[in-house]
Amino acid sequence: MNHNKQQSSDGGHDDDAALSDFLASLMDYTPTIPDELVEHFLAKTGFQSPDLRLTRLVAVATQKFIAEVASDALQQCKARQATVVRDKRDKQQKDKRLVLTMEDLSRALHEHGVNVKHQEYFADSPSIGMDPASRDE
């Protein structure tokens, strides 16, 4: 039970206090996704709230979601790089650039319930069938 910043108080008000404290702390924390953007998309769905803290809450939640997906994709990417064993390690470390690819992303999103299927290749480019990490689109 991690509470962000808590004065421990007993009773059911504990949770409410925690919540209100958390919301207050949100005003200090600036989420990466700006408020105007979140408000724009929320307005499209009919979400009405004059309270800015709620918008911040949504922004933070989205940011957390994206961060989770990105970290999963990063793990996939690193795992892939680890399996590609080179003969001469000292010559070229696998410190290639970590590229967010569609493959890793689709696997990461699949765990979160989003099914993304990406077209393998379009037969109109000369770099077809190459290692996706080594070609940047």
Added chain:
Amino acid sequence: MSDGGRESERGPEKPAPQRKPGGEEFARAFVKVAVAQICESEGFQSFQQSALETLSDVTVRYIRDIGKTAHVYANQAGRTESNVFDIIQGLEDLGLAQGFLGASDIEHCLASSGTVRELAQYVGESEQIPFAYSLPQFPVVKDRKLTPSFLQIGEEPPGEHIPAWLPAFPDPGTYAQSSTPNDRTIELKMAKIEQENQRRKPERSLLNVNQWLASNELEGPSSVDAGDAAKAKQAAAKAKQAAESNPFLAAPLQYGEKEVSSVVLPAKTKLSNDSTTGNPISKYHGMDNHVSVLEAFAPNIEAMKSGLRDSEEGHKKVLLNTRPTVQFKLGSGKKYLGSMLDSSPQNKSFEVNESWFGRLNEKDDKKRRAEQILKESMGNLQELDHL
């Protein structure tokens, strides 16, 4: 983190050229930037274009899903405005796929929901990543200047049926005729039209002359002005020339103006209905095409010549193309599809000609002359055949 600190390979946003501008593009571009920043903080150094777009699309959907779910819960509770508990419920719904602490609790207080706790944890642990750009408030609401109503202007609406609170009519100067630069183009067009009209005038007078020549036989152009008399004569001369060169310009005959004989079909009617296709039939024997063509047009030539004579009398004749249904062929031993000529072609042709001429009631001397000319021409053709 400033712009210089970003290592992502994507440069500043430039939308794809073939995308048509829409309100969504602006917002999506910024979402891409934000998502790129988040991924970069996780450790990625560069992105695939399609991967970034997919992820930003997922982000937008996530935001909209939270909003929609929160709105639904608020409506369920009988409210129009959402509050924090609606959002928490929405987060729980969305987070069920991944799972959170306490998800299996049937009854639990929303304030102590696992999602909130996880969020709080995240806020506490992660560092802040301020957005790279500063966003204006969007979408910008344009200030529209509405047309003032009658009441606001202080005018009386021009009619009892028009209430005064409706917007006023535009200034009549804006839609009425006036000499503005726009009208100059209209005036140019008018000038062009006038030129064309003037050009068409002599043509029209030509047609008029033809018509009253046909009807009045040069009696008295009463309807024509004196000033146009000279023009009319010129037009008449032109008409003659036109008729000579192009028979289609000749004025049509009135009904009953010219006596025509009734059609007598020959006995052999195999090709009688193909009188107009005499030309293609003759072409089948493609030896001397020009000969057969000439002979096919022989009646036309004859009619034209007679027409020449008659034009002086003010008659214009329609060429009797389709009148003769008899096929006559010039004399050589040509075989035809359905040979309808019993006797030797040579004699028969001449006989047919004469009989055809005999059928015509009008037998002027000029006609005779035309016959002779035709015979001579046919005789020439015969000589050609012998060559």
